[in-house]
Amino acid sequence: MTDGEHAPPMRIGRVADLTGLSLRTLRHYDEIGLVSPSSHTEGGFRLYTALDVKRLLLIRRMKPLGYTLEQMQETLASVDLVSGAPIKPSRLAQIIADAQERRAALDQKVRMADEFLAALKEIAGEHHG
Numbered sequence: 001m002t003d004g005e006h007a008p009p010m011r012i013g014r015v016a017d018l019t020g021l022s023l024r025t026l027r028h029y030d031e032i033g034l035v036s037p038s039s040h041t042e043g044g045f046r047l048y049t050a051l052d053v054k055r056l057l058l059i060r061r062m063k064p065l066g067y068t069l070e071q072m073q074e075t076l077a078s079v080d081l082v083s084g085a086p087i088k089p090s091r092l093a094q095i096i097a098d099a100q101e102r103r104a105a106l107d108q109k110v111r112m113a114d115e116f117l118a119a120l121k122e123i124a125g126e127h128h129g
Contacts, residue, residue, distance in 0.1 A: 009039060009047035019056045026056070034073050035059065051083060065102035 016023050029035045030046065035055045037046035048056075059072050067075070075095060079087045 007050050009037075009049055010053070012037075012046045012048070015048045015053055015056065018053055019060055021056060021060060029056070029059070032069060032073070034069060034076070065099060065106060067102075 010018075012023055012026055015021075016026060019026075021029075026035075026046075030037060035052060038049045038052055039047045041047060055076065059076075062072050062075070079085075079091055079095065
């Protein structure tokens with residue numbers, strides 16, 4: 001366990017600051033059961049642990065790869081990549097392969113965007129030259 005895992009629970013505002021996710025997104029993730037806070041105060045405020053924050057950061061890293069909320073939920077449910085619980089090697093291999101394919105597709109999109117920007121700059125140069 002790391003020192004952060006022994007830290008006191010955090011309220012949603014602090015978690016939003018740490019993860020870069022909006023309060024609305026964090027509330028939505030709780031409502032749909034994607035990542036729920038580990039506890040609540042007597043007044044009903046959400047309290048997140050360091051492990052909850054790690055899960056949220058993992059989800060944030062999945063978003064650019066185009067995972068749907070359902071796919072994120074399925075991935076988190078099938079393997080707990082955060083807690084260090086034993087992971088079935090075949091399932092982990094599937095997740096890695098899928099993430100690699102998504103990463104390659106994202107790379108292709110970036111290359112196309114770079115080509116588009118280069119074409120626009122070329123056009124701009126023709127009009128100013």
